[in-house]
Amino acid sequence: MTKKKPNSARGRIRSELADFLADYARKHYMDAEAGLRLKGAPAKRAAVARKRSPLPEPDLSWAERGSAIWKFYILPEPSAVRRLAEGVPFLKDTIVYSDKAGSIGFIEPLPFLRFLDEESAGEDHARILALMECLPAAAPLQPPSQFNGTVVDSAEFIRDHFSLKVKAPYAQRPLPGQFLQVMCDPVPHVSDPKYRSFEYSEKTLPRLRGIELLERRPFLRRPFSIASYKAGPADANEAWLDLVTWLGAEFEIIYRRIPGGPGTGALSRYAAGDKIDIVGPLGKGFAVGPIPEIALLVGGGIGAPPLIFLAEELSRRGCEVKLFLGAVSKDRIPFCLEGENGDTIERFERMGLCPAVCTDDGSAGIHGLVTKPLLEYLEQNQGRLASMKMFACGPRPLLSALNGIANRFHLPCEVLLEERMACGIGACISCVCAVKEPGQKAHFTRICVEGPAFDVRKVMWHA
Known part of the structure; x- marks a missing residue:
């Protein structure tokens, strides 16, 4: 078959990049036991098909049994991408990825090539370097930090504890430990007749009903840690998929409704199909790399959900x-407890985890503080301390106690700090804490920007 020669510099780059990805897949992944590969037995895997036609035909696709399961659109034109994902802000110098389930995402070419270079241990370094020099210098993918999501599900799974799942049209990929600023009640912010009994006019001032002036309404957004994030194919574990920024990702937050609290009270009234205004992901999350051999996760009360x-x-x-969860009593543990002793949590069991559950009053799990089973585990495994790292979120007294434990056993430890946040972006300076870097003077820092994840040893717990 005769190939049509590209008639532009951009066309040549697209062609060369598609050729390289096809050759790379054949060489490194197509018959591998891990990584970018086709499902099923190697003998049944189809060859890589390269196509140069405009969208919706992909530049590069992996096919199995005659149907494409992974598609790559190499540096497509904006007009072509709009046909694939209408209404999405678009940066032209990207790779658009689609799978058989219809999941769509964007990949930055330069980080993608760097990842492939590391995966091949430099075997294709010269070719990758030549491609990187030819690629246009594109701005990094930056989805809008504010989005209007759709509530997928809002449910009270135990008394006063809710799970809220929101689908975002196009949002940044979060890191564990980051948070969302949620508009709990849109009423103070909108002039929709659905909420108010007047309409704004250039000639007259609006007349507010007394209840709108006197009723407690949450004008400011509320911060909530991200409990889970789902995007892209659910059954794929290829490491390169971490580079994809997905469309239609699902965020989950788990929160406790405070009696009389206007924010969480309004949030609990959302139902599936409602629109909700969110800013995020925000803040600095946990530093999960390099990956430790053993991770000790410690959660206290409503601080436990981000550990999911x-x-x-x-x-x-x-x-x-290894997971350790504690709370004052059974009804303050933000998970459905099962089992004879109330110490089994199905959500973690699906991950193959069996957390040690503790309550101060003994109403579920172990009677005592969550630090009790943690200390027992550390004492019994002192020979493996060098391969451990501790992560935690919960009330300040718990985190302060973990500072002492981390120092005693010489463990690296990161904690998520909780604080009231008015803006979430560092402008109001209301969520500060005292920290001290080695060799520097103590100073205050903003939890919403420089945190909420901090090295436990840098926080001045008694300041």
Whole structure:
């Protein structure tokens, strides 16, 4: 078959990049036991098909049994991408990826090539370097930090504890430990007749009903840690998929409704199909790399949900995860407890994890503080301390106690700090904490920007 010679510099780059990815896949992945590969027995895997036609035909596709399961659109034109993902802000110098389930995402070419270079241990370094020099200097993918999501599900799974799942049209990929600023009640921010009994006019001032002036409404957004994040193919574990920024990702937050609290009270009234305004992901999350051999996850009360996302990420990367959960009583543990002693959590069991559950009053699990089983585990495994790292989130007294434990056993430890946040972006300076870097003077820092993840030894716990 005769190939049509590209008639532009951009066309040549597209052609060369598609050729390289096809050759690379044949050489490194097509018959490999891990990585970028086709499912099924190697004998049944189809060859790589390269296509040069405009969208919706991909530049490069992996096919199995006659149907494409992975598609790559190499540096497509904006007009072509709009046909694939209408209404999405687009950066032209990207690779658009699609799978058989219809998941769509964007990949930055330069980080993608760097990843492939590391995976091949430099075997294709010269060719990759030549491609990187030819690629246009594109700005990094930066989805909008504010998005109008759709509530997928909002459910009270135990008394006063809710799970809220939101689908985002196009949002940044979060890191474990980052948070979202959620507009809990849109009423103070909109002039929709659905919420107000007046309409704005250039000639007259609006008349507000008394209840709108006197009723407690949450004008400011509320911060919530990300409990889980789902995007792209659910059954794929290829490491390069971490480079994809997905469309239609699903965020989950788990929160406790505070009696009389206007924010969480309004948030609990959302139902599936409602629109919700969110800013995020925000803040600095946990530093999960380099991956430790053993990760000790410690959660206290409503501070435990962000450890779900962290546990999923660490387990996926082959890390051994040990989980310790504590609360004042059974009704303050933000998970459905099962089992004879109330110490089994199905959500973690699906990940192959069996957390040590503790309550101060003994109403579930171990009677005592969560530090009790943690100390027992560390005492019994002192020969493996060098391969461990501790991550935690919970009330300040718990995190302060973990500082002492980390120093005693010489463990690296990161903690998520909780604080009231008015803006979430560092402008209001309301969520500060005292920290001290080695060799520097103590100073205040913003939890929402420089955190919420901090090295436990840098926080001045008694300041």
